[in-house]
Amino acid sequence: MLNLIKKNKLPFISFLILSFFPIFIDSYYLSNISYFMCWTFISLGLALIWGIGGVLSFGQTVFFGLAGYSFAVISINFLGVVGVGIWSVFLALLITSLFGLIVGYFLFYGGIYDVFIGIVTLAITLVLETFLQQTAGPEYTIGTARLNGFNGMQGMPTIGFQELKYGRLEGFTQYYFILTLAILALILLYKFKNSKLGLIFLATKEDRNRVASLGYNVQKVQLIAFVISSLLAGISGILYTNWGGYITPSSMGLVSAALPVVWVAASGKKDFFSVFIGTIFLVWLSQMLAINGAQFAIIAMGLILVISTRFFPDGIILMFKNKLIEKVKWLQS
Amino acid sequence: MKKIITLIITSFLSIILFSNVLFAETIKLGILEDETGNFAIAVIPKIHAYELAVKEINAKGGVLGKKLEIVRYDTQSDNTRFQEFARRLIEKDKVDVVFGAFSSASREAIRPIIDKAKMLYFYNNQYEGGVCDKNVFVTGAVPEQQFSTLVPWLMEKYGKNVYTIAADYNFGQISAEWVRQIVKENGGTMVGEEFIPLDVSQFSQTIQKIQAAKPDVLMTLMVGAKQASFYEQQAAAGLGIPMGTSVNVGQAYEHRRFAPPALENMYVTVNYIEEVHSVITSGEYHEKSKDFMARFKAEYPDEPYVNMEAANAYNAINIYALAVEKAGTTEKAKVIEALESGISFDGPSGVVSIDPKSHHGSHTIFLVEVGKGHKVSIPKVFKDVQPYWLGEAGCNLPEKADYSQYTPSKPPKS
Amino acid sequence: MIMLFNIVYQFGDALSFLLLSAIGLAVIFGMMKIINLAHGEFITVGAYGTVVSAKAFNLPLPIAMAFGVIITIIFGLILEKLIIRHLYGRPLDSVVATWGISLIVSQSFLVIFGPSLEGLQTPLGNFKLGDYSYSEYRIFLIFFAFILLGLLYILFMKTSFGTLARATIEKPEIASSMGVNISNVYSVTFAIGAGLAGITGALYAPTMTVVPSIGQAFIVSAFITVVTAGASPFIGLIPAASFLSAVQTSVTFYYKATIGIIALLFSVILIIRFLPKGFSGLITKEK
Known part of the structure; x- marks a missing residue:
């Protein structure tokens, strides 16, 4: 553990700061930062498959949405049953990773590569979006939960122990829960990256055939990574649904699908920590610009993206991180 | 030591008291509208109508002696922005009421947040109908x-x-x-x-x-x-x-x-368009629309078009002001009670009354014909058309709080 | 007889929409491998160039359209010089840059021109067959799409410039060592792609609501058509677009438009799975 901290002083310090944040900020900023952190998991999942394995999925939002909808449908159906706010989450994640398994199997065992993976995953997320948009009618009811079409679902319980005072994911509990989960995800992702499986996955990016000829099961490794990434996207989806008490088909649309790709690429897809910080930073930035910039907000956001890829091809956050570590001797391990 | 503590405590208390006085001077109206994005075209006149109504009320001395103050964010026609900024209005800006949303999806995106915070909310758009929500009032037309x-x-x-x-x-x-x-x-x-x-x-x-x-x-x-x-x-x-x-x-x-x-x-x-007074050449509707358009154009001479949602937005601010005046406070439960007592406002297209049961407004409905060369005429005017359906179907908000949206094929359980 | 004509008309209409959506992207993405998420905005530039010049200078429609296309070419050249040329060889990064460009362009149009432009009228008239009436301009679009594609095929497959362009993009180092000014070839090829997208914008401008987001109506169709067309887009586009529009129009006819779109997306997934080289691979037999 100490060794881990020694090697990663910057992440450690960042998380230390994040964990003391709630003392200094009011409930609004607390829930707002929780909201920013909700989005980090889908980015981390994409960084895993894209940054390490070179698999660019343009449709991670399908897992985001599927998890959100599954959670909503299950929890609404069993409203009032003991512990529904806990086990419905696990069930939703199970459904999501099963779907990830099916999609991943289709992709990797079907011999689909490169940009085609992007198009297929995009098509899948658009299919689900298009289908759900038109489910406003009463015939689209699962148990007691209406899918409610384009306008989206609401009325799900808050995640957690409904009976306990601080047992639900809101306010402080929500903040610390998401933070802990993010730390855990980062540690596990680093472990995966440095494991044998992770190294094989990294090698598949460079040359699939050579890795296969060395006797490794390329497809299996890719599939495992893909399922993990779908699970992470699902976590984002559930946390987002819980945060706003609401999930809609547009969270699986073209614009939503492009966002994680943009976040990951602009932050630095090869480094999980940069992706974590970068996602928070970019979501915050676009919100700030919307508040202060009025109609120039979107233009400013676009300029930042263009400039950062033009001049910082490895990602702007990763570049800053490396600069910082270079300048501050103490941060070096 | 004791002195210092008392000094600290008294200064602290006075700051609290003073700031209370300071901040209580205005009534804060939160507005969430799509100034940019897909819906901007229909929404920009709406934003101006809110501003016009607030300016007029403030010129007359405000409400309960307090000025109205707008806190507005651009929601960019994006549902997640609506959620982010609804929270910001409620938790950070601590507004007294929220107005806004164009699409039904964006309204549904913020309704859970509004209801959780027991915030008062006005939706000022024509829509598919059916929202039966204790905290929500609708000034737009329904099917x-x-x-x-x-x-x-x-x-x-x-x-x-x-x-x-x-x-x-x-x-x-x-x-x-x-x-x-x-x-x-x-x-x-x-x-x-x-x-x-x-x-x-x-x-x-x-x-x-x-x-x-x-x-x-x-x-x-x-x-x-x-x-x-x-x-x-x-x-x-x-x-x-x-x-x-x-x-x-x-x-x-x-x-x-x-x-x-x-x-x-x-x-x-x-329930309104800017051609009303040029097509109907005399009478009540002519006068009211002409007067409204004159005031609107004085403030925003370059407005390309004043649409029905602009009239709804203008009515909403005025109805809220009347309700606060009647309740004698901005406390939400009291204002809702006042709104449920049957508030009417004489707006750009005649009287709009809030139906206590469903929280929706009655309207004058103009049947508009677009003829050759896109010339507008109004072959028929329907007076005082009530939003009857929700009330008849069993939505009765003063008696029974509810937070749902219903459809003809899925009416409220009575 | 009329029924048959109706089927051909509906199918041809959907086909020309897919072809014209895809035609600029076939060059920029299909050949140059730049994932151009701003493709829709190139179309927007063409549409705005057409409508604005038609209104401002009272130009006849064909001249306004030419004007719109020229503006798009200039726009494409500037973008290529400033940004795109730094992204050759890292196609996945082009996603972020072109997404940024697309945000900037569509929002700038909103700021400059307001939420919508006053529309143009569709040129040509309509004719009747029995109970049905048809827009002549739509039929013109079908023919135009095919002619444009034919010209493009000749340009890239039969002229020396075409050979040069394909060689440069395939093996830039070798082309460069043979004395080819590869940077110029890239610029010109990109400008052609931009100009083609501009043509699409100019052609559809009089038939659609001209708003800053007009180009987004084309983007999904464009990508799926180019991807299913395969490695040689100019050979694969027509079979790919024919197949996709046949699926979409027939499903829409028997069920409804939503199911038509879902069927379209599903067939894209299946084509990629079972025809990994796309339709052009099927034709050139390089499986």
Whole structure:
């Protein structure tokens, strides 16, 4: 553990700061930062498959949405049953990773590569979006939960122990829960990256055939990574649904699908920590610009993206991180 | 030591007291509207109407001696922005009331947040109807006001065979359900119905399907800029069937933006448009609309069009002000009580009264005809049309708090 | 007889929409491998160039359209010089840059021109067959799409410039060592792609609501058509677009438009799975 901290002083310090944040900020900023952190998991999942394995999925939002909808449908159906706010989450994640398994199997065992993976995953997320948009009618009811079409679902319980005072994911509990989960995800992702499986996955990016000829099961490794990434996207989806008490088909649309790709690429897809910080930073930035910039907000956001890829091809956050570590001797391990 | 502590405590208390006095001077109105993005075109006049109403009320000395203050964010036609900023208005800016949202999806995105915080919220848009929510008041028109006037009139004039094309989502599907029901009640036949996804922008196939069914009346419940391309394409193909709608003209002024004959032979029911006083040359509606437009143009001379949602926004601020005045406080529960006691405001198109049971407003409905060269006329005016459906179906908010949206096929359980 | 004509008309209409959506992207993405998320905005530039010049200078429509296309070419050249040329060889990064460009362009149009432009009228008239009437301009679009594609095929497959362009993009180092000014070839090829997207915008401008987001109506169709067309887009585009529009129009005819779109997307997934080289691979037999 100490060794881990020694090697990663910057992440450690960042998380230390994040964990003391709630003392200094009011409930609004607390829930707002929780909201920013909700989005980090889908980015981390994409960084895993894209940054390490070179698999660019343009449709991670399908897992985001599927998890959100599954959670909503299950929890609404069993409203009032003991512990529904806990086990419905696990069930939703199970459904999501099963779907990830099916999609991943289709992709990797079907011999689909490169940009085609992007198009297929995009098509899948658009299919689900298009289908759900038109489910406003009463015939689209699962148990007691209406899918409610384009306008989206609401009325799900808050995640957690409904009976306990601080047992639900809101306010402080929500903040610390998401933070802990993010730390855990980062540690596990680093472990995966440095494991044998992770190294094989990294090698598949460079040359699939050579890795296969060395006797490794390329497809299996890719599939495992893909399922993990779908699970992470699902976590984002559930946390987002819980945060706003609401999930809609547009969270699986073209614009939503492009966002994680943009976040990951602009932050630095090869480094999980940069992706974590970068996602928070970019979501915050676009919100700030919307508040202060009025109609120039979107233009400013676009300029930042263009400039950062033009001049910082490895990602702007990763570049800053490396600069910082270079300048501050103490941060070096 | 003791002295210092007392000093600290007293100064602290006085700061609290003083700041209370300082901040209590204004009534904060939170506004969430899409200044940019897909819906901007219909929403910008709405934003100006809020500002106009606030300016006028403040010029008269405000409400309960306090000035009104707007806290507004641009929601960029994006549902997640609505959620972010609804929280910001409630938790950070601590507003007294929230106004806004254009699309139904954005309204539904913030309703859970509004209800959780027990915030008071005004939705000021025509929509598919059915929101029965203790904290929500609606000043826009609903299907029973727009369709029960328009559809029978069109059937009488042109014939009983009706074809509906509608956007394939909540608004279109529920509106189509209303049309179907009203056509049936009036002894007509639905010769066809087609639902079209919001992303579709090419309509040759749809136009041919319509021609195959030979309807007398075509109801076009099309939403958004992509679907609006239907009108140019049907004109180019020479479809030539009288059209009825509840969405076009009154929101995004297609009759001004599109080259004729795209919208010729189109009928629409609205609760206000800026042509009201130039078409109706005398009487109550002429005077009120003329007066409103004069004030609006004095403030925003470059406004391309003042639509019905602008009138709804203007009414909403005034209705809220009247309710606060009546309640004698901005405390939400008291203001809701005042609103439920039957508040009326005499606005740009006549009196709007809030129905206590459903929290929706009554309206004057103008049946607008877009004729040759997109010339606007108003063949009929329906006075004081009530939002009757929710109340009849069992929504009774003063008696029974509720937080749901209902549809004709899924009414409230009584 | 009329029924048959209707089927051909509907199918041809959907086909020309897919072809014209895809035609600029076939060069920029299909050949140059730049994932151009701003493709829709190139179309927007063409549409705005056409409508604005038609209104401002009272130009006849064909000249306004030419004007719109020229503006798009200039726009494409500037973008290529400033940004795109730094992204050759890292196609996945082009996602972020072109997404940024697309945000900037569509929002700038909103700021400059307001939420919507006053529309143009569709040129040509309409004619009747039995109970049905048809827009002549739509039929013109079908023919135009095919002619444009034919010209493009000749340009890239039969001229020396075409050979040069394909060689440069395939093996830039070798082309460079043979004395080819590869940077110029890239610029010109990109400008052609931009100009083609501009043509699409100019052609559809009079038939659609001209709003800053007009180009987004084309983007999904464009990508799926180019991807299913395969490695030689100019050979694969027509079979790919024919197949996709046949699926979409027939499903839409029997069920409804939403199911038509879902079927379209599903067939794209299946084509990629079972025809990994796309339709052009099927034709050139390089499986």
